[in-house]
Amino acid sequence: MSKVLMKGNEAIAKAAIYAGCKAYFGYPITPQNEITEYMAKYMALSKGVFVQAESEIAAINMVYGAAGAGVRTMTSSSSPGIALKQEGISYCAGAELPAVIVSVSRGGPGLGNILPAQSDYNQATRGGGNGDYKVFVLSPNGVQEATDMVRHAFYLADKYRNPVMVLADGMIGQMMEPVELNIEPLETIEKPWAADGNLERGYRNIINSLYLNSKPLEEHNHVLNAKYLEWEANEVMVDYYQCEDATVLLVAYGTPSRIVKSAVNKLRAEGIKAGLLRPKTLYPFPSKEISALCPQVEFVLSAELSMGQMVQDVRLAVNGQVPVYFYGRTGGVVFEDKEIVDAVKSHLGGVK
Amino acid sequence: MSVVFKKTRGLTDTPLSYCPGCTHGIIHRLVAECLDELGILDQTIAIASVGCSVMSYEYFNCDSIQAGHGRAPAVATGAKRVHPDKIVFTYQGDGDLASIGTAEIVHAAHRGENITVIFVNNAIYGMTGGQMAPTTLVNQVTTTSPFGRDVSLQGEPIRMSELISTIPGASYVERVMAADPISVRKAKAAIKKGFERQMNKGGFSMIEILSSCNIGWGKNPSDSLKYIKNEMAAYFPLGVYKDKEKPV
């Protein structure tokens, strides 16, 4: 398929349909409405299921029901709507259900605004639902990568029987970029565990996260945790830019990472050997990869469109080897590369 | 010798964990009997809710999905939309359906989801220790209405069958009770009709069954059933509130 110019939200929805998503449940919220609208039209045309639910809570619960019945399904929303979905996401994780959740994040907290931000890093990676669980979090840097990650999300969700989030931002949702969609059907897998009402299989299937007694619940938590350890060992994705000889490490993700890349170029032009490590998976976080670069750098700077969320994971990864600094703008303000250059320069030559 | 009555295969062998004399036991049995008698047990997905019946998936002898509190109609929507030829039903109490789940039940009815809702109304939150429910009667004493339900502070009990019947998407809404053998038989007929409505793709049905909570009400099983018949049925009149099979 050749490259076409597509709006991020629409490309995300189209990629999901090519990835075999058969049921979409969503609720209108800016800046992701084109996903819901695209699905309203094209789910019908591709003989899938589309429901505009009464709320984001209802939508995630419809996802839970469809996933429990063994069907590839997704929902999408933005920050305040993702907040509403936390209970349902915890239930999906506890019941081990594959589900893809696309978050097109915006400024917060509360109603915030509808401009792009990265202040949902904690919401995505720590989760606001109850219990010990993790959501696999992928974060694209543009429309093309968003489509690739949506497809990868369905693959991971089915493979690990877990909710997977694609954490985009309002910029990706709204801008148009050239995209080459992968139109190969994503392999379907057997789901012998699904409660799809087919008792000819000879046994009942129950989808459940309730374990009344302590030992079974502890064992269940270990089963879940084993998945997360496997992710940490095998599923981390990261992008390196000019890191081989870097003496200053920048860490940034999502669309702002493209601005940071530009800052790296500007710093290099001035003789400062900056490098950018871009996490593509926010959970599992590339802790080992960041730690491995510490011996060669003077400091690490985390640049985010927030008040400082990913920087905490960076600090944990760095583990005291070198200073860790933070630069951020938020509320929908997007930093310019010049700001990042100035921030790096301000830290050169010692602790400030 | 011919068998007039034996335990239905719609129920598993697991002993029910409900209190002695609890009408949940009767209603579970009625639902299970209907599924078996209609020949749909092996194509059914039961959506369990949260309340005393949280573990209903242990008892209904079919596939089951446990839903969060109030969310069962949304979970049922997800399952039914992707498997329209399977039978999907929810089994919900009054806290689940009429409090936290009001949006979900209204909108499932509003969209005309082809599911069957079994609404067990015993005017109290049994599982959590006897708190006031949206359907608790005026002046009824519960742990969160210790001086009796006060209309000026807590409103009057909500009548869900009446409410749901005003929604165009609702196809069949009936209120019955499980208070004695005759009313139990009538309740079974209503439940069966609700499943038949789904089998005929006739749309959304809800059967509200006035039920008891011996422990929560502080009454023995026999007195509880009299309370249903005399007090509850007076405020929640029995009858068919909507019966309009949607054109297939």
Place this chain on the structure above:
Amino acid sequence: MKGRVTFAEDTCKGCGLCVEFCPKHILTLDTTRINSIGYNPAYCLDQENCIACAFCALMCPDSVITVERIDV
């Protein structure tokens, strides 16, 4: 027509609803002993007068009772 009722005694919770609704008043709870789950189980005092109406089974929340009709 006569009937016969049998009780799966160890699932009976002694709630007494079968006793109350039996129109022939032939059921009772055995208060002299408890079953394996700790309740006074129900049983039939007077099998001869059973009419196989199954009201007892209709009201039993725990499917304890099986009702048979003896064809004469």
